[in-house]
Amino acid sequence: MNLEEKCSPIVRNMPPSGIRRFFDLVNSKPDAISLGVGEPDFITPWHIREAGVASLERGMTSYTSNQGMPELIETIRHYLQSQFTLSYEQTEVMITFGASEAIDLALRTLICPGDEILVPEPCYVSYIPCVQLAGGNPVPVPTKADHGFKLKVEDLERALTPNTKAIILCYPNNPTGAIMNKEDLAPIVEFVKKHELIVISDEIYGELTYGNKHTSIASFPGMKEHTILVSGFSKAFAMTGWRVGYVAAPLPLAQQMLKIHQYTALCASITSQVAAREALLHGLPECEAMASQYDRRRRLVVKAFQDLGFTCHEPQGAFYVFPSIESTGLDAHTFAEQLLLEESVAVVPGDVFGQSGTDHIRCSYATSLESLGEALNRIERFVKKQKNKQPIHHHG
Amino acid sequence: MSAKLEHAVLSLLEENARIELDQIATMLDEDKEIIIQIVDELEKKGVIVKYGTLINWQKASTKKVAALIDVKVTPQRGHGFDAIAKRIYLFPEVRSVYLMSGSYDLSVALEVDSMEAVGKFVTEKLAPIDSVVSTMTHFVMKKYKEDGVILDEPEKDERLVITP
Structure with a gap:
């Protein structure tokens, strides 16, 4: 019996994550400094962990309601209102296993066979496989380094067909660090309304912007009914391992998503929900302090890459820089592999995040200042070595 | 200089006294000249007192013995506690002296080479001072955290090397 043939062709034909392959290579270099980690280097602040521990001591080990603990939902509603001027009813918010589950729920709720979902690239590695698993057709919409990887409405217009149902937006963006401010979003909003599309807005990095405060696309007049807002606690409060996030959507969508959630996930972990509430109630000062540290490291990293002669737009959010390594004459995979083998620094080749990430690398600055400094020194040494190897001679 | 910028410079230096000033400038998006000027001013005003190193003597090859001494004193007319505090803090083996509210007056932290040296300090130097009542x-048995830094086993970075 061929077990592989028993598997669904959608799953079989899905390539394993490009990150996975690189992961094994990095693991073979135990001394490597990794700038490849997509999560905060901070440990969850103690008062948040302590709240989780205390809930276990009190014997809180049960299921919660499918939708999530009412107190947490109430806290999230208040938070969305005060931070991003978003109004959601109690019935329109649901707690999920991280933002990842929320994205999957949104896609499975929306997609009918043949539906097209616009996915601006470079993007988080899960979007396209999740669209495919839900039976939809992902349509990559490349964004360009020249525009600081901001999404342009012209690019969306070119990709639009009668089958287009939704767009997945992720700003602040992983892997580019690009943000979409109010002015950038305005034409996208018009486009979405005109064509009656749904936006799945992954705002998991919404607390991590540098300079301008994050604008949610759902906060535009009339956009709430077009938006499924996805977010969570992982990045803002350094809570990746707790696997807790949430989704907020207009009631007709929220009700449908809740059905899938209740039959597949049942509910998010109660310990994590208690901790998440503590995070929102008392953790914002720590969140700000972490953001301010990222901001300082960000400037350091951008300057280091620019000093090396790399084209590196200044990321305005998240904790990634996405410099072009074209000037080295290497493709991103060779660059990342050689850098790892020669200098023991791990970065992620940009094409893992989509075709438009080719010739770029993603470096996370969610790394201690010490390691970051050492990694940048090693990268500099590596790039200088490459320049000496290059056959082209510059005169001047 | 803005209070915010001053605070940012101070917290970077407090974290790492050896940080380069141009690194501070880059991190705070300021000119190096301005950072030099700020640090200079803070040094002159005595806000920045000195650039030290936090040492975990428990791990060093020369061990040190630390003790905290609660001291009750009789304040002196005209000087309050200041004069007596000075008589105590001028001893080089005294690491810190605080005036406290509560059941005693001065909290004195001592760091010396041996337990005998603690006893000697208390009986020969501290107790004989006129105003010292008791x-x-x-003795400090183990230091877990000092100046905001955990000396115990630090929490490990458990993250995978590459994650999306």
Whole structure:
């Protein structure tokens, strides 16, 4: 019996994550400094962990309601209102296993066979496989380094067909660090309304912007009914391992998503929900302090890459820089592999995040200042070595 | 200089006294000249007192013995506690002296080479001071955290090397 043939062709034909392959290579270099980690280097602040521990001591080990603990939902509603001027009813918010589950729920709720979902690239590695698993057709919409990887409405217009149902937006963006401010979003909003599309807005990095405060696309007049807002606690409060996030959507969508959630996930972990509430109630000062540290490291990293002669737009959010390594004459995979083998620094080749990430690398600055400094020194040494190897001679 | 910028410079230096000033400038998006000027001013005003190193003597090859001493004193007319505090803090083996509210007056932290040296300090130097009414000595058995830094086993970075 061929077990592989028993598997669904959608799953079989899905390539394993490009990150996975690189992961094994990095693991073979135990001394490597990794700038490849997509999560905060901070440990969850103690008062948040302590709240989780205390809930276990009190014997809180049960299921919660499918939708999530009412107190947490109430806290999230208040938070969305005060931070991003978003109004959601109690019935329109649901707690999920991280933002990842929320994205999957949104896609499975929306997609009918043949539906097209616009996915601006470079993007988080899960979007396209999740669209495919839900039976939809992902349509990559490349964004360009020249525009600081901001999404342009012209690019969306070119990709639009009668089958287009939704767009997945992720700003602040992983892997580019690009943000979409109010002015950038305005034409996208018009486009979405005109064509009656749904936006799945992954705002998991919404607390991590540098300079301008994050604008949610759902906060535009009339956009709430077009938006499924996805977010969570992982990045803002350094809570990746707790696997807790949430989704907020207009009631007709929220009700449908809740059905899938209740039959597949049942509910998010109660310990994590208690901790998440503590995070929102008392953790914002720590969140700000972490953001301010990222901001300082960000400037350091951008300057280091620019000093090396790399084209590196200044990321305005998240904790990634996405410099072009074209000037080295290497493709991103060779660059990342050689850098790892020669200098023991791990970065992620940009094409893992989509075709438009080719010739770029993603470096996370969610790394201690010490390691970051050492990694940048090693990268500099590596790039200088490459320049000496290059056959082209510059005169001047 | 803005209070915010001053605070940012101070917290970077407090974290790492050896940080380069141009690194501070880059991190705070300021000119190096301005950072030099700020640090200079803070040094002159005595806000920045000195650039030290936090040492975990428990791990060093020369061990040190630390003790905290609660001291009750009789304040002096015209000087309050200041003069007596000075008589105590001028001893080089005294690491810190605080005036406390509560059941005793001065909290004196001592760091010396041996337990005998603690006893010697208390009996020969501290207790004989006229205004000292009583002393209670507590030996430090283990330091877990000092100046905001955990000396115990630090929490490990458990993250995978590459994640999306």
